Amino acid sequence: MVYQIKIEQFEGPLDLLLQLTEQEKLDITRVSLAQIADQYLQYISQAENITLQNLADFLSVASKLILIKSKALLPLLEFSEEEEEEIKDLEHQLAEYKKFKDAARELDLLFKNPLHFFARESFLGQGMVFYPPEKITSNDLLKAFSKALGEIPVVEKLEQEMIREVLTLEEKILHLQDKLREKVQTSFSELIANTADKVEVVVSFLAMLEMVKQRIIHVEQGELFSEIKLKYKEGEL
Structure with a gap:
């Protein structure tokens, strides 16, 4: 089966790995990663839109997949402790990524459901509480405002004085x-x-x-x- 897909569908190497495993209906295990290694390598070799910044991440995952595939083909091949940790780390990262991806899908479905949206209460029905006289003018309002300001007491600001001890x-x-x-x-x-x-x-x-x-x-x-x-x-x- 030839697996063809565009780069825009992936947010990174883990996203690509997850979709490949789901496409083949595989669990996230070392065996399944070995099965999709060729598809992954074929994809990044043909992709044209991977930026240099992201290419390093894709190649790092690719190197771990090659190790896994090599072990599957050569059972007698022994991994170093560091290589074994890298493979376990990849499995763990992919499993965690799947959890967040599944949660994101659930949230997306919730937000698309209009039953989960609530509008604020309407303010219709609240009448006016101030009725100005019919003959009042803007000049009358200005005078009233000026008078109100004039009745506000002015706070006198006292001058600050520094008290210093005189030392001879x-x-x-x-x-x-x-x-x-x-x-x-x-x-x-x-x-x-x-x-x-x-x-x-x-x-x-x-x-x-x-x-x-x-x-x-x-x-x-x-x-x-x-x-x-x-x-x-x-x-x-």
């Missing part, structure tokens, strides 16, 4: 001295670890420089941008 250089120097009394040696990053305000970081750095200038502390930095270490001079704190 002297206060920060005293703060650093207290820190160094607790810990003889520390680093600048430790001193500002809990500082979220950039201004406070700058003031802390200026306080450190002032303490160096007053010879209260000694600072070290191994290289540019490396950690700055602070150590108070003995007898100064």
